[in-house]
Amino acid sequence: MQKTNQDIAKMLYEMAELFEMNDVPFKPRAFEKAARSVEVFGDSISDLYKQNGKLELRKISGVGKGIADRIVEYIDTNRIREYEKMKKKIPINVSELSSIEGVGPKMIRELYTELKIKNLSDLERAAKDGKLQTLPGFGKKLEAKILKGIEFQKTSSGRIPLGEALPLARSIIVRLEEKKLAEKIILAGSCARWKETVGDIDIIAVSSRPREIMNFFASLQEVKDVLIKGDTKTSVRLKIGIDADIRVVPKKSLGATIQYFVGNKSHNIALRTIAEKIGYKLNEYGLFKGTKQIAGDNEKDIYKMLGLDWIPWEMRGNTGEIDLAKKHKLPNLVGYDDVRGDLQTQTDWTDGEHSIEDMTREAERLGREYIAITDHTKALAMTGGSDEKKLERQIKEIKKLNNKLQKEGAKIKILSGAEVNILKDGSLDIDDKTLAKLDIVGVAVHSLFNMPEKEQTARIIRAIENPNVDILFHPTGRIINKRPPYAVDLNEIFKVASRTGTILEIDAHPWRLDLKDEHIKLAKEYCCKFVIDTDAHSIGELSYIEYGIGQARRAGLEKKNIINTLPLKGLLSKLK
């Protein structure tokens, strides 16, 4: 089995913890840093090594000779001798134990040497038997905390989709604002970066009444447990299964705090390192020269003092954005108001909830200038998919509706389309004559998700080579936290899409977000064009567009890369 970047990262993380347990200096940080880079690296590291050799691996930030050697050993032999040696000395399940809140490498070592605890069930038994509190440095509270952590881990799913976290975070913020305890409340963390899944919700407040905010936050109805409650910081566990943190800071530090809580860890470390090199110190209270704050009340000044352009929140992942900011080459990102129309929607003609007219009126209310109706086609029998005749009927119906709306003075225009199924051999389940009559033809895989990569890739390529096809819908088919993407060679797909002018969809539905950020980045390198649409099956889902724009911004897309930022006329000229 080929090693994925995730596999490699996991191994490096585990080695970092083993070094830490053995009090090896500096190696833990080095391995952790390399693991983080590996985790977010765009291409397959196994492929990179096999195609271009070991030296290529040194291009991954934080990977030098030593770690490159170990990655190669892992890919080639499926094991790392040094890891196995350490593991033999301390034969315990480190990643399992350290996944418990409050349990770190030093405690794990203590637990093993004193009580021979090797895994989670050992730990649970010892805690329940009251053995932990007998150890030096441990006490009753710590034991109870560990038990709670184990209990939580059993019921928690880890990260939840942004589509669940963001509405919840926004609702908490609304209530904080209504309390009027703070001058300013800001949503930070991965929600602010529009990351597709969220591990915790971070909120920043500027207030002269921090105590009251801490109390109010800890008493929210969504809170299951209070983990930490201090003077300026409170951390709670939410019933939904993730944590939420709030931090109160003085106004003069607001920019620095936003910087600190929005950027991911890697981005922040990189910035602090830059600061240090030019004789400054950066923390969540500001940028300091000695003890003097030289920037901090707003973010732009901090970036400027570090010799960088201000970096949009979505891009802060230390994946090349800092270098672009240094060279003044950051992209001019597509804005949240730039998308003019929706190009994938389903109606009650198939599996959608609402009529074409209802969907159109809601789209107009949202400010869209056009909406494509793209109901499923016949191979998806369970959705009542359209055949050629039904599609012809729908085209007529849409014409009628367009006339009616125009008479009423509505600005929005309905486009006729379809979400056409790609069959096993790459042919489509609607004939070419009918496809040619539609304004928009999107194609998608809805069956045989488990085909081998080569066949799946060939299947999709044949479909997008059809001259009637405009868009490839949800190109990888993944459902976040539920269904993995099907095996497909995206490099090949993007190459062909670029050649045939097939537009790639960024499906904004928060359970899909397909293409995802790093795939968008890759497709951009092939000069592909994109569309951001909602895949809405009801009027409420038409507002999901912001999730897709968030992903596009994470990948550095500009307005010009996205065809539905064009007015209708311009858009139609780009379709086949």
Added chain:
DNA sequence: GCCGTTTTCGGCCCGACTGTTTTCAGTCG
């Protein structure tokens, strides 16, 4: 082990909070 406006040696991000102990190490983000 990594890295270089301190470039092949000598440093390595930084602060809040907790529990247990009484001055701080460990954990977390």
